[in-house]
Amino acid sequence: MGIQFRLGPNDHKQVEDFLSREHAGTDAITLDTKAARHQAAAAAAAVEAGLRVYWEPAAERLADEGFGLDKLPLWTGRPYGINALAEDRSARAALVDLTVEKHPALVTHVTAPHFYVTDERTARLNVDLAERTRLAVGKDKPTRAVITVSTAAASRLGTTFAADLAAEYAGAGISDLEIRFSPLGGDDEGIRKIRTVFGVLDQFREHDLSVTLGLSGNIGRAAVAMGHADAYSVGLGMLERVNHAQTMARLRKEPDPDKEQGGGAVGGIYLSRLGSTVSAKAAQQLLNHTDIRTRVGCRIGSCRNSVTGPLDNRWAHYLHSRSSEMAETLRRPQQWRGAMEIDRLTEAISLRDRVNQHYLSDDVHKLRTRTLRSLIDEIEHEQQQAS
Template sequence: MSVEIHLGYQDHHKMEDFLASGAPGVGAITLHATGAKHQHGAADAARDAGVSVLYDPRTERLAYDDPSGATQKLPGWTGQVVDIGRLSSSIDDRARLVNAVIAGHPNEVTIVTPPSFYVTDERTSLLNVHLAEATRLATALPVRARVILSSRMPLDLVADLGREYRAAGITSVDLRVSPLNGEKDGIRKISKVFKTADAFRNSGIEVSLGNSGNVGQVAYALGHAESFSVGIGENERVDHAGRMSRQVTPPPPKYDENGRKVGGGGGWEGIYLPGLAATVGRKVGEVLLANTDIRTRISCRIGSCGMSIAGPLSDPRGHYLHARASEVSALTAKPTQWRAASELDRLARALELRQLVNESYQSGPVRALNTRTLQSLVEGINRERAAA
């Protein structure tokens, strides 16, 4: 029961140091699809700390064109886009893909991730089950299947899928429901996500709710999932269609007035503000943490952040790790029946602060903070507590 952290391409040194310090609340790390060759130190530190090590093969991307050529670096790439129909009907093709993905796992991995594809219909569902079972039979390590499926998938079909996985000997899944915005989801969507997780758990399968941020933390607190995952300052939402659209049709490059290419030089650097239960862009974080009216209520006082109110800005990755992990560690330390109330308090305070920012502190890059998901989570917790 914990939070799982997905490593970005340049996160390994920060993760290694954090794990060496104890990493309370972290139960697993997932190595980057193409950057894993640089992340052996983080993997070794995880194993020393008793933290599971997984690998992200990103097999679902092989079913789409990629003009950038990035998918050619993924295990299982054959030189052609994967034909789902052919793969579904060919035992030999499935065996080659499974063997390639297993071979692509770094030696430090303690749990194997089978190849899988976005679930769009019954055929894709069964294909993923076959790939997971073949992987289980081909390795001596534990196997956890990745299940990326549409939020519109009927619950009876989800329940059938859970039973198929269990019959195939799979006892754990990384469940990702798409789309899951993380900031603009209503109570109906969130309730469906929780019921989807329950459909797998009712078949005897442990669920990690992947890339789910606040939704995943509440799912964990309410007992709908054994764990949830995030990246480091990112990966708090799921949008498979959007991600594949950007892969197939990358945005055009931008040029300055001298014809020189600009942009694309760095990734998103999310600043996590615990008081707001929000990960914001750096410029927004700078403005909010500079405001003496609210900065003590939204910042972090854990670890290195205890020496400076602007700690989240000076070390965004380190701050994100200790802030997220501390939240989950504190939640796990509470008796199961108290966790919902704890999350309710956290989200209610965050909602109040977001509303305060929206009413009084919008300026420059700071725009209205979304409140729909937090309101929906508060409503969802209250509903479940009343029902219980």
């Protein structure tokens, strides 16, 4: 149990150093789709620490036209058609063989190819691909499945379908599964969506599957604390929410030839007491202000010698702060964790309101609190139901 970190193209050295020193609270790492060949040392450090190592095939990005798809390892010259794959067993076999072939040597599990779930056909296609992957790999390594599912579809198909799907994955011999809901995450989620997500996770855990809530910050942490998931995953200062439609829209947008295409996205800076990953500008305003910086700063790991440590090395800070808070949750008995989450979220709401009012300039995005309040309400609801 714990937190799983999904590496970006340039995160491997920070992750290698972190795992070589400490790893309490960390459950696994996921190597980058395109840069995995450069991340062998980070993978080796994870294996030595007894953690799981995954790789992200990113097949779900290859079902539509887009730019830069030729750089993805599973690209074969044209998008994959869901209907064609569902009807053609040889096409499914070829996709599985290519996926297995492209996996880096140091992974501990093989991740099956998967596509965005909007209906029953895609959901059952993913089950077939997962089982075929398990059979292709044999007993060499376990197979891991990933489901990226539309939250609207999850609500429309209902808990009965979720239970049936969970049974199908269990029947296919899959024991390790990551579920990503799209869209989910950020600071503006309501109780109904969170309750639907937790209900779907429960259906899978009832079949003794090891379930990760994928790419989800505060909701993922609460899901683990409340026993709805065994782990949650994030990037390093990013990938704390999922929006498949936005991701695909970016892929379909032709790159601007007048702009440099290198570099990629820059991760934010995680401030644990706020329960928020903020921009560098917002972090500077808070950590440079003597009224508030000790309330939102960090004094552990590489930040122990400076209250402004998160600004000095945002990657190392993100790793040690996220993993240490998860380790602290897991050290407590299960029956205490709900109260711990309520206390954490209540403090974060109070601090967010304070920094919004007094310490963030007008040109910086204010921190919303709807998701945190929804989580508190849901936890209290579950506590009342259990009493």
